[in-house]
Amino acid sequence: MKNAHQHSLEFLFHPNSVALVGITTAEPWHWTRTFLEGLIEFEFDRPFYLVNPKGGEIKGHKVYTSLKDVPGSIDHVIGLVNAQVAARLVEECAEKGVRAVHFCTAGFSETDEEQRIKLESELVEVARRKGIRIIGPNCMGIYCPQSRLSFSPAFPKESGPVGVISQSGGNSIYLVRQAALRGVRFSKVISYGNACDINENDLLEYLANDVDTKIIALYIEGIKDGKRFRRTLQEATKEKTVIMLKGGATEGGARAVAGHTAALAGSRATWDALCKQLGIISVGSIEEMIDVLVTLLFLPIPRGRNALLFGAGGGASVLIADEFENRGLRVPPLPQEIVAQILEFTPVAGNILRNPVDYSQGMMNLEGISKTFDIVSRWEGADFLVTFVRTGQFTVPQITETHLNLLMSRFSIKQGHLPKPVAMVLEPSILPKEAEAILAAIRSCISSGLPVYYSFAAAANAINLVLNHTEKQSKRVLGEDSGSCS
Amino acid sequence: MKNAHQHSLEFLFHPNSVALVGITTAEPWHWTRTFLEGLIEFEFDRPFYLVNPKGGEIKGHKVYTSLKDVPGSIDHVIGLVNAQVAARLVEECAEKGVRAVHFCTAGFSETDEEQRIKLESELVEVARRKGIRIIGPNCMGIYCPQSRLSFSPAFPKESGPVGVISQSGGNSIYLVRQAALRGVRFSKVISYGNACDINENDLLEYLANDVDTKIIALYIEGIKDGKRFRRTLQEATKEKTVIMLKGGATEGGARAVAGHTAALAGSRATWDALCKQLGIISVGSIEEMIDVLVTLLFLPIPRGRNALLFGAGGGASVLIADEFENRGLRVPPLPQEIVAQILEFTPVAGNILRNPVDYSQGMMNLEGISKTFDIVSRWEGADFLVTFVRTGQFTVPQITETHLNLLMSRFSIKQGHLPKPVAMVLEPSILPKEAEAILAAIRSCISSGLPVYYSFAAAANAINLVLNHTEKQSKRVLGEDSGSCS
Numbered sequence: 001m002k003n004a005h006q007h008s009l010e011f012l013f014h015p016n017s018v019a020l021v022g023i024t025t026a027e028p029w030h031w032t033r034t035f036l037e038g039l040i041e042f043e044f045d046r047p048f049y050l051v052n053p054k055g056g057e058i059k060g061h062k063v064y065t066s067l068k069d070v071p072g073s074i075d076h077v078i079g080l081v082n083a084q085v086a087a088r089l090v091e092e093c094a095e096k097g098v099r100a101v102h103f104c105t106a107g108f109s110e111t112d113e114e115q116r117i118k119l120e121s122e123l124v125e126v127a128r129r130k131g132i133r134i135i136g137p138n139c140m141g142i143y144c145p146q147s148r149l150s151f152s153p154a155f156p157k158e159s160g161p162v163g164v165i166s167q168s169g170g171n172s173i174y175l176v177r178q179a180a181l182r183g184v185r186f187s188k189v190i191s192y193g194n195a196c197d198i199n200e201n202d203l204l205e206y207l208a209n210d211v212d213t214k215i216i217a218l219y220i221e222g223i224k225d226g227k228r229f230r231r232t233l234q235e236a237t238k239e240k241t242v243i244m245l246k247g248g249a250t251e252g253g254a255r256a257v258a259g260h261t262a263a264l265a266g267s268r269a270t271w272d273a274l275c276k277q278l279g280i281i282s283v284g285s286i287e288e289m290i291d292v293l294v295t296l297l298f299l300p301i302p303r304g305r306n307a308l309l310f311g312a313g314g315g316a317s318v319l320i321a322d323e324f325e326n327r328g329l330r331v332p333p334l335p336q337e338i339v340a341q342i343l344e345f346t347p348v349a350g351n352i353l354r355n356p357v358d359y360s361q362g363m364m365n366l367e368g369i370s371k372t373f374d375i376v377s378r379w380e381g382a383d384f385l386v387t388f389v390r391t392g393q394f395t396v397p398q399i400t401e402t403h404l405n406l407l408m409s410r411f412s413i414k415q416g417h418l419p420k421p422v423a424m425v426l427e428p429s430i431l432p433k434e435a436e437a438i439l440a441a442i443r444s445c446i447s448s449g450l451p452v453y454y455s456f457a458a459a460a461n462a463i464n465l466v467l468n469h470t471e472k473q474s475k476r477v478l479g480e481d482s483g484s485c486s
Numbered sequence: 487m488k489n490a491h492q493h494s495l496e497f498l499f500h501p502n503s504v505a506l507v508g509i510t511t512a513e514p515w516h517w518t519r520t521f522l523e524g525l526i527e528f529e530f531d532r533p534f535y536l537v538n539p540k541g542g543e544i545k546g547h548k549v550y551t552s553l554k555d556v557p558g559s560i561d562h563v564i565g566l567v568n569a570q571v572a573a574r575l576v577e578e579c580a581e582k583g584v585r586a587v588h589f590c591t592a593g594f595s596e597t598d599e600e601q602r603i604k605l606e607s608e609l610v611e612v613a614r615r616k617g618i619r620i621i622g623p624n625c626m627g628i629y630c631p632q633s634r635l636s637f638s639p640a641f642p643k644e645s646g647p648v649g650v651i652s653q654s655g656g657n658s659i660y661l662v663r664q665a666a667l668r669g670v671r672f673s674k675v676i677s678y679g680n681a682c683d684i685n686e687n688d689l690l691e692y693l694a695n696d697v698d699t700k701i702i703a704l705y706i707e708g709i710k711d712g713k714r715f716r717r718t719l720q721e722a723t724k725e726k727t728v729i730m731l732k733g734g735a736t737e738g739g740a741r742a743v744a745g746h747t748a749a750l751a752g753s754r755a756t757w758d759a760l761c762k763q764l765g766i767i768s769v770g771s772i773e774e775m776i777d778v779l780v781t782l783l784f785l786p787i788p789r790g791r792n793a794l795l796f797g798a799g800g801g802a803s804v805l806i807a808d809e810f811e812n813r814g815l816r817v818p819p820l821p822q823e824i825v826a827q828i829l830e831f832t833p834v835a836g837n838i839l840r841n842p843v844d845y846s847q848g849m850m851n852l853e854g855i856s857k858t859f860d861i862v863s864r865w866e867g868a869d870f871l872v873t874f875v876r877t878g879q880f881t882v883p884q885i886t887e888t889h890l891n892l893l894m895s896r897f898s899i900k901q902g903h904l905p906k907p908v909a910m911v912l913e914p915s916i917l918p919k920e921a922e923a924i925l926a927a928i929r930s931c932i933s934s935g936l937p938v939y940y941s942f943a944a945a946a947n948a949i950n951l952v953l954n955h956t957e958k959q960s961k962r963v964l965g966e967d968s969g970s971c972s
Binding site: 154 | 513515517520523568569591592593596597599602624637638639640652653654655656657658659660663664667705707733734735736737738739741742743744745746747770771772773798799800801802803804805807808809810811812816817818819833834835838839840841842844846847850876878879880881882883884885888914915916917918921922924925928941942943
């Protein structure tokens, strides 16, 4: 593989200066404002400029009336202007030595209107002629915490190993914000929209070669060049784990795709076959993608499929066992000698000591929970442990806080210091009072390096998907998998 | 059907007095306290007594040292004593003229210990001899808002049409609390545990005859008498909608069931066939059960499967269309004449006017949203409308609140006054700041009579399940379904 710093798109992620052209001065939460808020919040440490024909000032920053009035040189432009003036902006950019323009602007080929399709072709024509690369139009552009570029002030400032290519801006925001709450951090996220110039293949090739990216997550609506896409994907899967969410896999979804990014969606069967053949983890929703990312990042790979489930509640124990076994994971019975050890200090009444281990009666007893956990986590019959807390089953919200505080004091142990991989199911609450206690618990688990899932089903599903992937990869290494790419 | 007031179990739900025997005086949030908190919070308006050999006082209520010291007569006892003294408590109850004892107490047959299985038989033997009915042991008992009996102070005080029979206490609490947040209200909820005396058949027969119950939701781990269960279910489905969640449908789940309520779980295939044959809506989780309840209660039955999806976000539009079509619902394209009407006041750039209708650019424009909604809701091509708000896709949390306030002012119209059935997808947030705004929006939708779902998948799944059920029921009425019970 090439050195990351030699890739032709590297410059995109490290602009020396940025201009936001077409930023709105009027409303405080207009969509054009998020790019400025991002630069401010991330303390962008190179020059940046605001441009709007109306001039004025936003948050103490001068607004230049035109690009040519900007005193310094400009590397990177974020275009927030109308589609009609996009091509003209590129001409102006050429005069300032700009190397790339990201057009957030919508209203091009995705509208399916002849005149607007033409606007997009004109844009491409000018950009090619002037040697300027275009991201978009109709997208959110680049989030690269390392270079302090972010299309939302709410994104994490630290970098991480996940690279994302998303044809949808909204889906990329959703992914970053929700995954960030679960401890996922990103190397580069690119929302690339209509892909009139830089497309999914260029970006995938870039991330495949990027030393900061270990996992690649893709949200793809449609592709421009199937052969190259397949080849690039195949290359990417050699050294990185790839997760794919295909948008527009149904007739209705495909119509939405056409209206969204003007792409051709392709059939479900084709995409499924592609993922299977190339060893790509295929997911059906962003939530599922996040669950898989969390598993890949935080769950040390279990050596097998035997789970020890540990939590409070008899009914909850039954349901989580069903969810795990329904997805091909195993919940083997706890042997009598282990049960006997727990019974030395635990009453049999109200606790179920089989597997799942239900410690309902000991929920407020830290010592009991700790000792039980230590015993079951040494049991050789289990390959990994899942602790579950279903706060919604407590009769009063007050119990949630007390129990979680207790539990978290136990799980301040780092993942790597536990005898087995441990995962945590912590069901969130929409009641603000409970939400706060649960959020604190989630953050505490994350800082201990635990993967956190929001439901029994989500945990079972993601762990199974990752184990499937791992099993398939090891077969591949051993040459047993005849279905591997040839 | 018999008149509800004649059923032999009616007395269970309307005790004239209650005693909590074995309530703990020490810890404020001990599990035995929830029953007292329930009586206080629900302002139980008949006499109630606390009993514990230690005596003392809890929250200003005298604690009697024994049942026989209680001055008045007692109808209903909630037994919180140890399993070892349960049978003796029943003897004492007989002397006070008690008619029913609910034993919350665990530590009986579910432990699989010979001695404790014997304790349960002894309990049953004494109760039968003394003519006292037993609920449980190992359960939460009765929630009946009409008679101010509740095993959690956090449950709603108003009654509603849903009756619940749950073998698990925790699952019944989870169901009531989570469903209550979505507007579901209950007639009677019974957590019945080991079912040593009163069992699922007695309770199902009761609810089938209860005039206050229109929908019956069952969480069943195992049954005592298969033939009677089938017959009672068949009777129940004649006049009520029945939803079933079978716990312990896998090997691991069945082991958990044995440890939980000592019941035999039965095979998945048997249960599936039963539900199919009797026209019961079968669900796989409590979350799914709640989604179905919300649909049955709040979505006027759509005349067909054509959905008009309406929300913000191109990527979100693609994904929701996929979720709906993947589940057999249809997302037909919006005809040009309707699009033309919307285009009179909406820019084409940044909005997708197909179906889904994506009004991204008009998110902060109430008039635009309202006019668009009015136009699409009159379109004959759609049988129902689904509005979706994915707050996690907004770049900054501040947008959530502004957008939701705007949207809610539009959806203050009552469900019945809209031209078509309307459902709402409102994704919750675990961030306390956003959680508050979203909870307010959820409550606003509920007070307008809208069903609220937490994800695209949940909405699609539940609406499909209910449409499947409705279609099957109408075939049955027309005599087309040869698979109906004979």
